[in-house]
Amino acid sequence: MAIKHPLLFVQVFPQVVYVSYSSRKWKKPERKCDMTKVMLIDDDVPVVEYLLKFIPWEQLDMSVCAAAYSAEEAKELFYSMQPDILITDIGLPDGNGIKLARHFRVTSPGLRVVFLTCHEDFQFLKEALSIEADDYIVKDELSPDKMVESIRKAQARIHSAQTELERIAYKSDVERNKDILTQQFFDELLHSADPRNALIQGKRLGIEWNQPCFSVVLCHLDLGRLFEIYDRKHLELVRYAAYNIASELAAGTNVMPILARDTRLWIIANTADAETARRELGDYLAGLRTKLDEFLKIDCYFTVDDSAGPLSNLKAMINGIKEELTLQYYDTGWVVHTGSCQQREYQAGDTAFGDDIEEYAEKWITALCEFNRSLVHIYIGTIEKLVQEQRLKPIRAQDLVIRLLQQAAYKLGQQIEEPLQQDIRQTIRIGEAFRMVRWFTDRLLSQTRSAYEDKYISNPDLRMINAYIFEQIQKTITSIDIARHLHLNPSYFSRYFKKMAGLNFTDHVHLLKMEEAKRLLAQNNETAENVAYMLGYSDRAYFSKVFKKYTGTSPSEFKLKLKNNETERRQ
Structure with a gap:
């Protein structure tokens, strides 16, 4: 029996409309906007009904x-409903509940999970713990009290994570109003005939700018990195959190x-002289x-004018x-000083993108439609390298990015929001x-179909590392790069990885x-x-050397062998 008292449901709630096994349709109740959203997944209908009726959800x-x-129905519903908590059976007829939860976590990293199972299994328990599940309940031990305890724990973790971000971003109404007034003051200062x-x-x-020298910095939060970590609806909250850290x-x-x-x-520095400004700003920006990386896990870039001029400047x-923002599109450093860099040259005109970019854009779309995530990352990395080499004007590069996202969304039956x-831009x-x-296409692929499911790799850490490698596959990737990405000590990471x-x-x-090279x-x-070029090797000779080392044959021999095999197959 799946649950302790499966028939009690009918005895206690005879007036409830039965959910038929054939239609399996369920009408969701009205919901207050601030309620925690829960999704149930189980092929055992009485279990779902039991949870619906015996758990005091509204209370x-x-x-x-x-x-x-x-699992298939769950994928269709999950992305439209965006639940906060997932309660799922592990043994689904068309999939594994743990893999399903891991799949949903790609686009909803804050999702909390409670697993149900018909029997206790150490391997399942170990996998559930590896993705930080909130609980693992054997159905024979399922009771309303046990489930309430589990989902309360999940709800507390949601509130704890949200509270931490809100804590960093929090300011009282008085302080928030002061921030708005400070913005207005700054605007008036810039547009006043007499700034004094x-x-x-x-x-x-409380702004005492009494020193003669002013220096200015613009801090730009990396939106690409931000979207990898936070839901876009939290953008304003993250901005205030960054501002509070800066303050x-x-x-x-x-x-x-x-x-x-x-x-x-x-960021404004008001100092006695230019040297003091440069010293204080250097320490402050570093x-x-x-701190932004430590507390918010986001990157930022600084554009600095440290000429230390008077208020009138x-x-x-x-x-x-x-x-300067329009001139640093292909810079790689995190600080740019105005007037101190060489004049940048961009490709002239607004002609069509080069044939090579168009060629790889078509390959990228094809890989996307085939749900081949590794090739998707290879081709988008190649396009990025070509754009960098051709030094398209920033607005043209942005046009290309928007066009790629529009094509991707269209091909997968989705849409790109304004x-x-x-x-x-x-x-x-x-x-x-x-x-x-990359963030948008990963989200599209995950919403449309489970991609990059390496059946031979069960270790979630190795999956995560491989995903990063594919994202950066067009570059030379070192253990220092991945250690920095994972916020680990490089020496520790190297030892851990080898083990x-x-x-x-x-x-x-x-x-x-080399596996991708063969494909x-x-x-x-x-x-x-x-x-x-696509895989980040500096020249053909070095690539051929690496290819032969790891495959036992040269690229030309490999292609010849494929050609001969194809000829034999046709004969």
């Missing part, structure tokens, strides 16, 4: 937003952060970048920084824009790349030069 400030009876008059208003807000770090210094009108921050400095297109680095492409995988990280990367070389018109 718990929860609502069952969807009920599914198979605006300083009077600033003093009422706390500025306490006791001559530096002051001010909220910009978008996702950026202005500290801010570290402030507006010119601001305008200079805004102009706010996302506006976000792409806000990007100031090519890497930032293409991170948004986990049985080989060192460099060999693992080459092996993965690419199997395509009729693909050359070794192109494959080397």
Whole structure:
């Protein structure tokens, strides 16, 4: 018997409309907007009915937003309902509940999970713990009290995570109003005929700018990295959290952060001289970048005018920084100083994109339609490299990114929201824009079909590492890169990886790349030069050497063997 008292349902609730086994349709109840949303997945209909009727959902400030009876049905419902908590059977007729939960976590990392199972299994328990499930309940032991305890624990974790972000972003109404007034003061300061008059208003807000020299910095939050971690609806909350971190770090210094009108921050240093400004800003910006990564896990870029001019020059400095934003699209550093870099040259004109970009864009779309996630990442990485080499004007590069997302959404029957297109227009680095492409296509693939399901890799850590390698496959990837991505010490990561995988990280990367190289070389018109380029190898000779080391044959011999096999097959 799946549950302790399956017949009690009918005895206690004879008036309830029965959910038929054939139609398996369930009407969701009305829900208050602030309730925690719960989704139920179990092919055993009495279990679903038991949970629906014996758990006091409304008293718990929860609502069952969807009920599914198979993995396939669950995938259809999950992305439209966006539940906060998932209660799922592990043994579904068309899938594994643990794999299903891991699949949903790709686009909903904050999802809490409670697993149900017919019998206790150590391997299942171990897998459930590996994805930080909130509970693992054997159905023979299922009771309303036990389930309430489990979902309360899940709900508490949701509130705890949200509270932590809100704690960092929190300010009282008085403080928030002061921030708005500070924004208004800054706007008036920039547009005033005599900025000194605006300083009077600033003093009422506690802004004492009495030193003769002003320096300006614009802090830009990397939207691509931000979307990888946070839901877009939390964008404003993250911005305030970043601002609060910047404000706390500025306490006791001559530096002051001010909220910009978008996702950026202005940082003003008021010092006695230029040397003091450069020293204080250097320390402050390094500290801010570290804190944003530590607490919010996001990257940022700084555009600096540290000329330390008088107040009357402030507006010119601001305008200079805004102009600089259009000139640093292909820079890779996290700090750019206005006027200190060489003049950047972009491709002239607004002609069509090059044939090579169009060729790989078509290949990318084909891989997307085939749900081949590894090739999707290879081709999008190649397009990014080509855009960097051709140095398209930023607006043209953004046009390309938007077009790629529109094509991807259309092919997979989805849509790209207008706010996302506006976000792409806000990007100031090519890497930032293409991170948004990868984030969006990963979300599309996950919503449409479970992609990148490596049946031979059960270790979730190795899956995560491989996913990062495929995202960066067009580059040279080192253990230091992945350690930094995972926020681990490089030495510790190298030891851990070798113990986990049985080989060192460099060999693992080459092996993965050579498997993809074989798939690419199997395509009729693909050359070794192109494959080397797509996989981040500097030249064909080095690529051929690596290919032979890990496959036992050269790229040309491999293609010849494929050709001979095809000829024999046709005979």
